[in-house]
Amino acid sequence: MFIDHPLFNKAKNILIQLENEGHKAYFVGGCIRDMILGREISDVDIATSAYPEEVQQIFPKHFDVGLEHGTVMVLSNQETYEVTTFRTESGYQDYRRPDKVEFVKDLSEDLLRRDFTMNALAMTKDGEIIDYFAGQEAIKHQEIIAVGIADERFNEDALRMLRAVRFAGQLNFSIESETYDAIAHHAPLLSKIAVERILVEMNKLWESLHWQQGLSAFYQTKLYQYCPLTDSLAKSFEHLLNDFAPSTPFNEATLAWTLVLWFQDESAISPQKFGKAWKMSNANIELINDWLTIIQYREQHNDYSNWKLYQLNGQLVQDFEDFLCEQQDAHSPFGNYFSPAMPDEVTKQYQDLPIHSLKDLAIGGREIIQSFAPKNKRLIGESLKWLEKEVVCGRIVNKKDLLLSELSKSFNWKG
Structure with missing residues (x-):
């Protein structure tokens, strides 16, 4: 199959050089999945039978980022490529990082350690897709399926459960039943994962087009009970699932987190307390506080005085009115909490302020x-x-x- 994609074509020379030295080399992982789906591809990963020291010899221009895991960053055509030796992993005592990594020569062993069948794909330089675990079939049926035994995959790396949820939101895929049941069973393991890693996955979910698809799994499998301070916010997640129009993403994850707090019942968790527990940056905690102030004000008022608009974060006010307009146009329950949105009026009013600081x-x-x-x-x-x-x-x-x-x-x- 001819590969008609500039990123693959530009990186093809890496595979050719490795093969010329007698090694096997393939494009692997999510870039293959996204190519099949016609999604934007940001980078490509390469796996090879060559050991790290052999990769270093073949490509003098390189730097080492994870030799213990077999990864060398190769510089070629003014780009950097992550080239990783085929490997197996074992002994995940912290439910995240393997205790033992062993380099192997067999591609199938390398793909077996990956999370989901749609990501356990490889492709030759000529575009032939190698699929040992029916990943293409999973993509065709829009299913997220763990490679091999789901219980083992989540025991190895508990963050994979949240990755499944995030992929559901990004791709609008469903989670296959055995994989779903394994997530629900192993949900408590999420508490073993560093909150910074959980936050990255959740932010990606919030900014996904089909975030409700992923959030539903996050809620139904009880993963939320093992994240910082969210075990008491079940009602918030129910509102988020029921009160918003489908396929209307949050352009800012901080707005989604704000709504989690706005919908809370008696918990009264402040943005500062919540943000610190999630190890958010001070800038994002401040943004959540600003969003919350705007939403609480807007809930009680039909418009903004010049002074109030000036006091509030003017750009966030405009962003919220745009978001509210989308929800009201879609006749979502969330839109009913507020008087009619006025994005154009607010934009003009803010522009016409005599000063902005x-x-x-x-x-x-x-x-x-x-x-x-x-x-x-x-x-x-x-x-x-x-x-x-x-x-x-x-x-x-x-x-x-x-x-x-x-x-x-x-x-x-x-x-």
Whole structure:
């Protein structure tokens, strides 16, 4: 089969060089799956019978990222490629990383250690697909099926359970019954996994087009009970599954996390507490707090005053109104919590604000010192904050002479 894809064609030379030295080499994994599905491919992975030191000799331009696992990063055509030796793994005492890695010469042994049949595919440089575990059939029927015995796969690496859920959302696939039952049975093992890894998978799920498909499995298999602070948020997940229009993704995972907190009953978990438990960045915790403030305000009001729009994160307000508009157009229950969305009006209102931050004022602290030489230095900050609100609310025009004139009349600079 002719491969008509620039990423494969560009990387083909790696396979050719390995084969010229007497080794076997294949494209492997998710890139094959995505090629079959016609999805965008971001990178390609290569597996080979060559040992790491042999790969290093064949490709002088390389750097080592995981030699103990057989991986060498090869530089070719101004690109980097992950080239990994066929291997088997055993002894997963921490339910994530293998205690023992053994290099092998047989491709089938390497593919057997992979998570799902749709990912256990290999392809030659000429486009011939090698499929030992009916992965193409699984893709055809849109099923996520564990390679071999599902119980063993999840005991080896408990994060695979969450990967199954995430793939369900990304691909709109169902999880095959035995694989699904194994996830439900082994769900407690998820508590053994580093929360940072769980967060990565959940964020990918939230930003998937069919996130409800994955979230349903996450909820029904009880995986949520073994994630930080979510064991008490069952009602939130029920609302997320029932109150939103299908196929309307969250452009920001932080909005989804915000709604998890907004829908909570009596738990009253703050964004700070929740974000810290999930080891989110401070920036994302702040975003969740901003989203929550916007949603809570919007629930009680039909519009935004200029000052409120200025105080809130203006871009997030516009993003929320866009999201709300989508939900209301689809007649989702979530849309009924709010008065009609107004994305165009809010965008224009925000653009028309006289300033968008304190630094947009026509004067700053230097001009105040030069004009009034205040003895009480706290007046500098207080007067700027006062001007900020007066200008935003349209009571003072943002011009230097007018601002200084108003300050002269409104503050006691000699005190």
